[in-house]
Each structure stands twice: as C-alpha cells, then as structure tokens.
Amino acid sequence: MTPGPRLLWGTGVAVVAVLAVAVALMWKPAIAPIGAPPVTSFDAQTKLAGARVVALGDCIVCHTAKGGQPFAGGLPLATPFGTIYATNITPDVETGIGNWSLEAFTRAVRHGVARDGHLLYPAFPYIHFTRMSDGDISAAYAYLMTREPVKATAPANELIFPLNFRPLLAFWNMLFLRPGPEAADASKDVQWNRGKLLVDGLGHCASCHSPLNPIGGEKSGHAFDGGIVDGREAPALNALSAAPKPWTQAQLVTYLRTGRASEHGAAAGPMLPVTRDLATVPEQDVQAIATYILSIQKPRPTDASPVASTSPSAQAQSGAVLFAASCAQCHGPQAPMQSIGERPTLALSTAVNASTPRNAIQMILGGIDWHGEDALNYMPAFAQVYNNRQIADLASYIRATYSQRGPWDDVEESVAKVRKENDAR
Ligand code: HEC
Ligand code: HEC
Ligand code: HEC
Numbered sequence: 180m181t182p183g184p185r186l187l188w189g190t191g192v193a194v195v196a197v198l199a200v201a202v203a204l205m206w207k208p209a210i211a212p213i214g215a216p217p218v219t220s221f222d223a224q225t226k227l228a229g230a231r232v233v234a235l236g237d238c239i240v241c242h243t244a245k246g247g248q249p250f251a252g253g254l255p256l257a258t259p260f261g262t263i264y265a266t267n268i269t270p271d272v273e274t275g276i277g278n279w280s281l282e283a284f285t286r287a288v289r290h291g292v293a294r295d296g297h298l299l300y301p302a303f304p305y306i307h308f309t310r311m312s313d314g315d316i317s318a319a320y321a322y323l324m325t326r327e328p329v330k331a332t333a334p335a336n337e338l339i340f341p342l343n344f345r346p347l348l349a350f351w352n353m354l355f356l357r358p359g360p361e362a363a364d365a366s367k368d369v370q371w372n373r374g375k376l377l378v379d380g381l382g383h384c385a386s387c388h389s390p391l392n393p394i395g396g397e398k399s400g401h402a403f404d405g406g407i408v409d410g411r412e413a414p415a416l417n418a419l420s421a422a423p424k425p426w427t428q429a430q431l432v433t434y435l436r437t438g439r440a441s442e443h444g445a446a447a448g449p450m451l452p453v454t455r456d457l458a459t460v461p462e463q464d465v466q467a468i469a470t471y472i473l474s475i476q477k478p479r480p481t482d483a484s485p486v487a488s489t490s491p492s493a494q495a496q497s498g499a500v501l502f503a504a505s506c507a508q509c510h511g512p513q514a515p516m517q518s519i520g521e522r523p524t525l526a527l528s529t530a531v532n533a534s535t536p537r538n539a540i541q542m543i544l545g546g547i548d549w550h551g552e553d554a555l556n557y558m559p560a561f562a563q564v565y566n567n568r569q570i571a572d573l574a575s576y577i578r579a580t581y582s583q584r585g586p587w588d589d590v591e592e593s594v595a596k597v598r599k600e601n602d603a604r
Pocket of ligand 3: 447
C-alpha cells in the first residue's frame with residue numbers, strides 16, 4: 180500500500196516544522212558591533228563593583244594563559260571531547276570584546292551566545308553565570324571594558340567531530356541551560372540567599388564539585404556529590420568532609436580565602452586559584468558562601484573501607500624511610516612549623532582520609548606552587564624525585580600512620596594512572 184497524498188503532505192509539514200524549530204534554536208542573530216565605549220563612560224563605583232564580580236566568577240583564571248596578559252585568553256581547557264581555548268575578553272576591538280555592547284555581553288553570560296551569533300561552548304560556565312543579576316552583569320562589563328586592551332587571538336579549538344560543529348550546542352542548551360536569575364527563597368535569610376546565589380551563579384562551584392554525565396553536563400540530581408577536575412577530586416560539598424573533623428563556618432571561610440584550613444589541609448589543584456580570587460572579595464561574600472555550603476551538608480555515607488590494620492604493610496614500611504628523608508622536616512612531629520601551629524598534622528587532612536589516594540598522590544607528585552605572598556604554604560614537587568613505587572610507598576605510609584581508615588588498594592597502579600593523565604594534559 181502506498182501512503183495517500185494526505186499522509187505525505189502531513190509528514191512534509193511536520194519535517195519542515197521540526198527543521199524550522201531546529202534552525203531557530205541553532206542560529207542566533209548577530210548583535211551590531213559598537214565603537215569601543217570610552218573608558219570615561221563608566222563610573223568608579225560600578226568598576227569597583229565589577230572587580231568584585233569578576234573575582235567571584237574567576238574570570239581571570241580561565242581567561243589568562245600561563246604567563247600571558249590578564250583576560251587576553253589563550254588558556255587551553257581540556258575536556259573529554261578535546262581542547263577548548265578561552266577567548267580574549269579585553270576591550271580590544273579586533274580580537275577581544277571591544278565592540279560588544281552591554282546587550283551582547285549580557286546575552287553571552289545569560290545564554291552562551293557570542294556577539295556574532297555563534298553558540299559558545301559550555302566550558303564557559305554560562306549555565307551558572309546565567310543566575311547573575313543584571314546589576315552584576317553590567318558591573319562586570321564596566322570592569323572588563325576598562326582593562327588594558329590586548330591584541331591576541333586564541334588558538335583554534337581542537338575538538339572531535341561532530342562537537343566542532345557549534346550549532347549542535349543548541350541541543351545541549353535545551354538539556355542544561357535554564358536561563359535567568361534565581362528567585363530568592365523567602366523562608367531563608369539574606370546571608371543564605373546571597374550564599375546560594377554566589378555558589379550556584381558566579382562561583383559556579385557545582386561545575387567542578389559535581390559528577391558529569393557522558394555528554395559533559397552536570398548529572399542531574401547529583402549537584403555537589405563531588406567530581407574530578409584536572410586529575411583531582413573536587414570533594415563532595417553536600418556531605419561531611421572525609422577529614423575527621425566536620426567543617427565549621429570559621430574553617431570554611433579560612434579555607435576559601437587562603438587555600439588552607441588547619442583541620443582540613445590545603446588546596447594545591449584547581450581550587451587554589453579559586454581561593455586566591457576569593458581572597459580579594461569582601462569577607463561577607465565568603466561568609467555567605469560558607470553559610471550556604473554548611474546548610475547543604477548531610478551526614479557522611481557509612482564508610483565501607485575496613486579499619487586500619489595494626490601491622491603496616493611492607494609498602495608502608497619502605498615509605499617510612501622515604502618519609503624520614505624527604506617529608507619529616509615539614510610534616511614530622513618534630514617539625515618546627517608544627518610547634519607554631521602552622522603545619523597541622525596530616526591526620527586531619529581531607530586528602531589523607533579520602534576514599535581514594537588520588538589527591539594525596541597529586542600532592543606528593545606536584546607539591547604546592549611557590550607563591551611569594553604566602554611562602555609558608557609551599558611544598559616541593561616529588562614527581563622527578565621518586566618513581567611510581569616510591570610515591571606509592573609514601574602514600575601508603577601516610578595513610579597507615581595518620582588515618583584511622585583502611586589502606587588504599589592498588590596505590591602503585593593509581594600513581595601510574597595519575598602520572599599518565601598529568602602527562603596528557
Ligand atoms: C571555567 C573557565 C571559564 C571561566 C571561569 C570564565 N570563562 Fe569566559 N569563556 C571560557 C571559554 C572556554 C570561552 C570560549 C568558549 C567558546 O569559544 O565557545 C569563554 C568565552 C567567554 C566570552 C565570549 C567571548 C567571545 O569572544 O566569544 C565572554 C564574554 C566571557 N567568556 C566572559 C566571561 C566572564 C565575564 C567571566 C567571569 C564572570 C568568565 N568568562 C569566566 C571559559 C571561562
Ligand atoms: C617544605 C615543606 C614540605 C615538605 C618537604 C613536604 N611537604 Fe607536604 N605539605 C607542605 C605544606 C605547606 C602542605 C599544605 C598543608 C599544610 O599546611 O599542612 C603540605 C601538604 C601535604 C599533603 C596534603 C595534606 C592536605 O590535605 O593538605 C600531603 C599528603 C603531603 N603534604 C605529603 C608530603 C609528603 C609525602 C612529603 C615528602 C615526600 C611532603 N609532603 C613533603 C609542606 C611540605
Ligand atoms: C575549577 C574547579 C573548582 C571550582 C570552580 C571550585 N572548586 Fe572547590 N575544589 C576543587 C578541587 C579540585 C578541590 C580539591 C583541592 C585541590 O584543588 O587541591 C576543591 C576543594 C574544595 C574544598 C575542600 C573540600 C574538603 O573537604 O577538603 C571546599 C570546601 C571547596 N572546594 C569549596 C568550593 C566552593 C564553595 C566553590 C565555589 C565558590 C568551589 N569550591 C569552586 C575544584 C573546584
């Protein structure tokens with residue numbers, strides 16, 4: 180039987196309608212370029228407010244290449260689908276956002292669409308930034324438009340097919356973008372609401388602290404369950420810390436503003452630049468973030484790992500010798516820093532008490548970058564000093580000595596895996 184003309188006609192209309200919707204979603208109009216607005220058109224107060232917004236949003240962290248000019252772009256961001264380069268957001272007219280109107284900038288932040296209409300990759304966390312208020316967006320605009328213009332074009336992205344075809348992002352946006360600011364919860368106080376707004380919006384904390392699904396979106400229903408970013412675990416924020424002591428408001432604020440907290444340890448991975456930005460914003464913002472984070476912490480899931488055995492493994496014993504040689508001067512009980520309360524015992528560390536050795540291994544391999552303003556928070560890197568076996572022995576030793584939790588399994592394999600990942604980055 181052949182389909183009648185009516186059915187064919189109907190199918191034709193349906194196909195055209197679907198295509199029309201797809202095209203409407205995928206193609207956004209360009210917003211007309213403007214002449215670069217004169218620096219004097221922005222008042223000092225708005226620029227100051229913008230500095231705070233830009234710090235809370237970590238804009239400089241992604242938009243500055245290693246050793247490059249601030250906001251001039253070029254930093255490679257590794258994703259499971261290839262490398263995406265952050266673009267130049269200085270007010271250079273040719274290569275930056277100098278000819279973007281506030282309207283174009285707002286559309287980028289709220290909808291992930293560039294001025295010329297192309298869709299932006301969600302490596303730019305617009306699904307979170309969309310929660311920003313109009314006031315915050317125009318303040319960020321004022322701040323960025325009054326930076327030094329830099330001529331620089333980011334390298335072309337290296338993405339696998341078909342993800343190099345930007346219009347497909349329309350479907351990603353249908354799944355993950357809920358544009359617009361967030362309404363306040365009237366049953367909660369001002370500080371909690373400010374904290375939620377900063378965590379969900381500008382701070383985009385969930386983008387690292389949540390597990391991702393196979394297409395790179397945050398798994399729905401699992402916000403803040405913990406994620407992996409740049410080879411480190413970003414611990415769950417909605418559960419009590421793996422460290423023996425739960426977070427308190429004061430410890431959390433200290434951690435977020437300095438990158439370390441005496442009862443939890445130090446940030447050395449992707450969290451470190453976040454804390455360096457948070458160090459520059461008013462403390463009340465960080466207090467608000469901490470208030471909200473503490474409010475979402477539910478009890479820790481029961482611990483499946485066995486209780487530590489009394490006799491340390493052979494691995495841990497060989498680690499003891501290495502520890503005495505390379506680590507005890509800073510971490511041993513006689514270390515001078517500990518006597519002034521500066522370098523707390525590893526027993527309280529999140530990394531040492533975590534379910535997997537990943538962050539402890541990364542810490543030993545990479546140490547903590549020298550940062551002149553905070554010289555006490557420096558640890559040398561041991562990646563070139565010790566082989567996989569030795570790094571594994573050290574990790575097993577500190578686990579056996581400082582944690583009440585059971586030994587990690589297959590530590591040497593984990594070291595090899597982490598090193599391989601680091602090399603590929
Ligand atoms: C996690 C990294 C990251 C952070 C944080 C980040 N960006 Fe971006 N941003 C990117 C990437 C990557 C792109 C390029 C996306 C693309 O090419 O599709 C981008 C693109 C943009 C664009 C579009 C520029 C253009 O030329 O198309 C604007 C505007 C922008 N970001 C502003 C900001 C602002 C403002 C902040 C801080 C509130 C910020 N970004 C924070 C990664 C980031
Ligand atoms: C020059 C001093 C120094 C040396 C040497 C050193 N560390 Fe560290 N280490 C630090 C500092 C500073 C921190 C940040 C946390 C803190 O202040 O306690 C740290 C943190 C750590 C952490 C993570 C704790 C946490 O959660 O913050 C581990 C694990 C660790 N070190 C292991 C080692 C091992 C193993 C060695 C030897 C191979 C070693 N360290 C050598 C200074 C040092
Ligand atoms: C770029 C990814 C990234 C972003 C954005 C991020 N974090 Fe983190 N965070 C991490 C990683 C990774 C760690 C593990 C420590 C490290 O980096 O060495 C961490 C550690 C932490 C810890 C310590 C957890 C523990 O139990 O020891 C807290 C608390 C935290 N982050 C809170 C936040 C908050 C609040 C925000 C938003 C304002 C945020 N993070 C944004 C990646 C991120």
